[in-house]
Amino acid sequence: MQLLKEQILPLVEQAVSAFGATDLPVASMLQPARELDQGDLTLPCFPFAKAFKMSPVEIAETLAASIPEHASLSEVTAINGYLNFRVSPRWLASQLLNGAMETTHEVSDRSVLIEHTSANPNGPFHVGRARNAILGDTLVRLHRLWGHDVTAEYYVDDMGKQVAVLAWALEHLSQTDVETLLHDREASNPTWEGKADHQRVRWYQAAQKLRQDENEAPPIEKAIGELVHASENGDEGVLQAFEDAYQPVLDGMLETLGRLGIQFDRFTKESRFVTNGDVTALMDELGALEINGVADNGAQFIDLGARGLKGKTEFFYRRGDGSSLYATRDIAYHRWKWSMSNELINVLGEDHKLQAKQVGLTLEELGHQRPEVVFYSFIKLPEGKMSTRQGNVVFMDDLLEEAKAQAGKVVSELRPDYEQETIDQIAEAVGTSAVRFNIINVSPEKGFSFRWEDALSFESGSAPFIMYSHTRACSIHRRVSSLESSEGSDALDIPDVLPQGLVDLLRVLGRHNDCLRKVVHDHRPHLFAEQLLHLANGYNAFYRDCYIIDEGEVNQFFYQVSELARDVLRNGMIGLGIIPLESM
RNA sequence: GGGCGUGUAGCACAGCUGGAUAAUGCACCGGCCUCCUAAGCCGGAGAUCGCGGGUUCGAAUCCUGCCGCGCCCGCCA
Incomplete structure (x- = not known):
């Protein structure tokens, strides 16, 4: 999480240099935590052991005690030689809602x-x-x-x-x-x-x-x-x-x-x-x-x-x-x-x-x-x-027709009240998006066997899953718009305690541009597909935990988070060529 | 024969500039719709990370040797 790293790197460097060592590559050692339940960033202290003549466990504990409090941090812990940093959800929320995601983009005239x-x-x-x-x-x-x-x-x-x-x-x-x-x-x-x-x-x-x-x-x-x-x-x-x-x-x-x-x-x-x-x-x-x-x-x-x-x-x-x-x-x-x-x-x-x-x-x-x-x-x-010469092929035209037909079947079952024209539009969008996602989802160098059942899967690991989360956000947007005649309170009130689903969504959003940066530099779009799955999943959990419209009242904070997620989902979907339907 | 790539649960796939309990989906077992779209959510079970050596405090990840699979080694395009 680059957003957090920028904030705390000076603190960490200072704490480490208090040990007397100055030329350690702390910046590159401070890395995203793999165990997300342990924190957002982590500093493995094992490489310090020799220089400091202390056990990694002790080093981590000493460092944890010497990191000052900071608005961006909710918790600094030392576990098994790792120094873990947990982002403050309130801080993260205010950063994200104040446009942090806009400014992390690369400025380039290439x-x-x-x-x-x-x-x-x-x-x-x-x-x-x-x-x-x-x-x-x-x-x-x-x-x-x-x-x-x-x-x-x-x-x-x-x-x-x-x-x-x-x-x-x-x-x-x-x-x-x-x-x-x-x-x-x-x-x-x-x-x-x-x-x-x-x-x-x-x-x-x-x-x-x-x-x-x-x-x-x-x-x-x-x-x-x-x-x-x-x-x-x-x-x-x-x-x-x-x-x-x-x-x-x-x-x-x-x-x-x-x-x-x-x-x-x-x-x-x-x-x-x-x-x-x-x-x-x-x-x-x-x-x-x-x-x-x-x-x-x-x-x-x-x-x-x-x-x-x-x-x-x-x-x-x-x-x-x-x-x-x-x-x-x-x-x-x-x-x-x-x-x-x-x-x-x-x-x-x-x-x-x-x-x-x-x-x-x-x-x-x-x-x-x-x-x-x-x-x-x-x-x-x-x-x-496959070979055109030998006639041993699946034509894309046929695949897309089949994808549309399968998607149409699903839509008609799930939304029996929709008109045929609407069903067709949704089916076309779902079908083509699913086909794209199925192919972009795996790393390019890996061999790929085409299977109809995978290409036409409309469940959790697929484009429609992402599309569905987005339509939920759109649905909320529509409802809130119809409820509100004037804009609500301008000063945003962020509660002290946030539901887990919301915290997790904020953390996924906090990592979003880190992922995009890596994907663009390394040409590895499948990682962005994975990120969007995490984002959709995060939105679904948020949706479960946070009632944005509760008994006719709009929770402005929740709504703004929902709107941010909707925007990021939408742009990400366009980035993958998935069609961001507003309802399905 | 040489070069490049690949091998991770029943299936598919992520992680590979070394770092904690190897992530996700399908399939399987169990739970959740008198409240914002259940194409959803929660829980469970399932992995000698192809095999053998090495380097390291620490290896799915780096080195090396095997094995399987793919692609290439045209005065073709």
Whole structure:
């Protein structure tokens, strides 16, 4: 609890220096207590034992006796060698209600560019890709909540083999060809008949099937190879044909993402860096580097072994025919990004780790910084990995429909008096929020198996649990507003003894911005999801212990705490992409 | 073979810049709606923190060796 630490650190430092030791890192040793029933902050005294020639238990006791009383503290105790500090709930309440949470935000003029998702536009958005989008968008939202200026960017892969395959298929295969080729596959869901991503992916899949056929493949490979080659050389006609092929697919994907509340500020096409000459200039620069190397056929690489890369150290950036590679263009893209922003964050799948390292080292070689990268492990189905090519996927569109249907069922049971339109709205909000939360709730590096039952859980550890607490606060707000014609007393009267539920809520609120700070700096949004669960839980206990409206009378102190919690909940939910409904 | 990541109750998952009784949800057992939304609240039971060594006053956390799982090791994207 930074709020408390600022107050008592000088007291603790003074008490410790009274022992005669001056250069001890008291500031970093004074830490949040893990055992919350023991206090809010703790100072383990074990490291002092040697220097002071006393037992930790004695040190803690001596220190406890020498800490003066302070408005922010209700209790200082020594237990088993720990010096524990308990915050004064009254002090905490007055701090929080007087805007302490506003001022703990970081003041910064940094502009942050977060690139995420950037999925190849070759088919509908599936759950396997969802971790990138949800993680990335949550980072965007949380940085904004913290006060950063953020640009969310999608890098459009508009010139690779995947788009070439799509373009080729749309040009050369008829609907009948496609359906014949895919006769043994599941038919496409009629719900999405009008959605281009769902339609065109069939062409893509059919082409992939043809490419596996020994007899059919050679001429197709040749044609596709020529297309790729032309695109890499900046052939505008081919690039235009590619765009015509993928843009409707991309639009369909973005529609799906929009339903999850995910939006982008900018789309940057890969081909841009080829056609504007950046890639050529980059390759010339790389060629002049000391660690540049040339292969037998004229292909060029730089040797990153001397820069700490292990394993295969040659990093190829130019083919024998002089054309660029994906990674080369990625480096050009990053140089451009550095010209736009002073902090770069990329969200990438773990399969990109090596590539990201190569790109980062190369950027450093060119005198740039490397971007920060958030890696995540793939989402699998219980049956195995998802793949658009093999058709083994759960489409996000289907997941969201199912989530909405399940949520709708719950709402109709719980609120039989609601009208259908209201039920639909709530169900949509609950469904999409639950899906986001289910994915953001676990740390990115951890493997994740998608399970319907988890994604559609609407109970305690879920988004609806948080949403529900928020609606309770909203309900109170509505009632109080309707009761009060004029504002109540202005001088706030904080009672001497506060109910436990209230104290616990204040403590959760007191830690809230500590959590957000850590989450934004370390790129670990799942910890913020956990914080919001604690906050919702804290609000529920407060709600149980404190009757804000008792026999028609509004307890102003309770109400202000409720309003603060409502505001923090709301902003936190927006930060996670959970929709803050006012009733449900 | 090499590199990176991961392994915590029946299931899922937090904690990993070393610190107290390892947190939370699901499932399981029991209690709470004549009072602000019970999608809630309270209580109970459930864990040799993958296995073996080491460092330390103290190890889920750091080091090391095994084992399981995932990803990567293209002049593909």
